[in-house]
Amino acid sequence: MLLKRIIVCLDVRNGKTTKGIRFKGNVDIGDPVVMARHYYEEGVDELVFYDITASAEGRRLFLDVVERVALQIFIPFCVGGGIGSVQDMRDTLMAGAEKVSINSQAVKNPRIIQEGASRFGSQCIVLGMDALRDPSMPSGYRVVINGGRTPTERDALQWALEAEKLGAGEIVVNSIDADGTKEGYELTLTRMLSESLQIPVVASGGAGKPEHLAEVLLEGKADAALIASMVHYGEYTIPQIKEYLTAQGIPVRFSPSSLTNRC
C-alpha cells in the first residue's frame, strides 16, 4: 500500500534557514544541512528547500547547500525558488536534488513545464501553486503569484489540470488563506484537486497540529502533507506526528534511523 508522505519545508536565505529551530542538544541552529540530517534521522519522508534569496551570490550559496544536503540524506528532496529555465533545473538536479519545483515562473511561461518534463522526466517536475479563495472563479479559487502578492486571471483547478497535461509530475497546493494561520489546511481545494488530477497532490499551508494533517490526508484526500513551523520550533517531532496519524488509521512510513555499520 502506498504510504502517505510527510514533507518538511525549509526556507533558505544566503545559505541559512530563515526560521529558527529549537532542537535538543548542540545543534547548529539555522544550518539547513544539519536540519535536513536531523529530520532525515527522525523519519521525514521527503524535504523541500526553497531558495528565498534574490542575489547571484545567494544562489551560489544555495546550490552549495543542496550539494551538501545530498551527501547527508538518503531520501528524496525537492528544490524550489528561483528556477526559471531548463538550465536552472539542470543545475539543481545536478547538485543532487530529485525534483525541482516551479511556481510563478510556470504561470508566466507554462512551456517550461513541458520542456523540463521532456528533458528530465515528469517525476522531476513539481508545480507549486499558490491559491486564494475567490467566489468569482469557476472553481472558487484564484491562482496568485510572487509569494501570494500578485493575483492572476487563472482559475486554480484549470491551471492544475493544464500543468498536469503539460507534464508536471506532482502538485503542491499552497493556500494563501490558510498559510500561517495554524488553523488547518484548505480542505475543499485540496480535495477538489486530488479528485480531479492523476498526479499526486501535496497540501501546504495552515498546519498547526497533527489533527490538521489527518484532516487533509483523509478528508482532503491529499497524497502528502507539507509542514514547517510546527516542527521547526520544536512543538512537535516527526515521530509524534506519525504516531498520531497511525492511530487515526493513516498508513505512514516507519523505519529505523540506521541499519548499516556506517552510521
Add this chain to the structure above:
Amino acid sequence: MVTIGIMDYKAGNIRSVLTAVQYLGAKGIISDDPAVLKRCDKLIIPGDGEAQAVMEVLTGSGLGEFLREYFQSGRPILGICIGCQIVLERSEERSTPCLGFIPGEVVRFPRQPGLKVPHMGWNQVHHDQSHPIFEGVPEDSPCYFVHSYYPVPRYRENEAAWTEYGVSFVSALKKDNLVALQFHPEKSAAPGLKMIENFIFHC
C-alpha cells in the same frame, strides 16, 4: 577496497548512487567506458528512464554487449529501477526488446480509477530473505518507488520481493549473480542503505 562500477548511460540522477556507495565505505566509479567498468569488482546499473531510449543507448554504445559479458563472468550486478526492467526480455513501453538475462517482460500498471500512475512514493517491500541483499532488512520495509511499468518474470525462482499497488507486483528480481530492485535503495533511507551495503560487502 571494493570498487563498484556505476554504469553511466545518461539515465537520471545517478550521482546519488555514487554518494551512497561512498558513504558506505566503498570506492565508486561512474563511467560509460566498458574498459573502465570491466575492471570493477561489482557493477550497478542505476537510473530512471524510458526503456526504449535506454536500450538504444546500450545497443549503440556497446554497453549492452559489455553487460552481457559482465553477467556471464559471474561478478555481482545490481540493477536499480530501469536497471530492473531492461534485464528482462522485453518491455511493453513502446514494445522494446531488452537484454533478456531473466525470462519475462515488463508491463504497465493497469488503468483503473483511483490508481495514480506513476507509482510514486513509499511502499512496503515484502521479501523472503531468499537473497543476501535483504540480510538484516526488516520484512515490509518501506522503500521509495517512481515508475509506471513493472517487471513480470516468467519463473517464480526469479522473484525476490513483492509490493502491492493496484496489483501485487514483483519489486525485486534475482538470477545467479544478478539482483535487481524496482525501487531506489539510494533514496530509501536506512533499509535501502542496508541493501546497498549488503551488495557491496555480502553479494
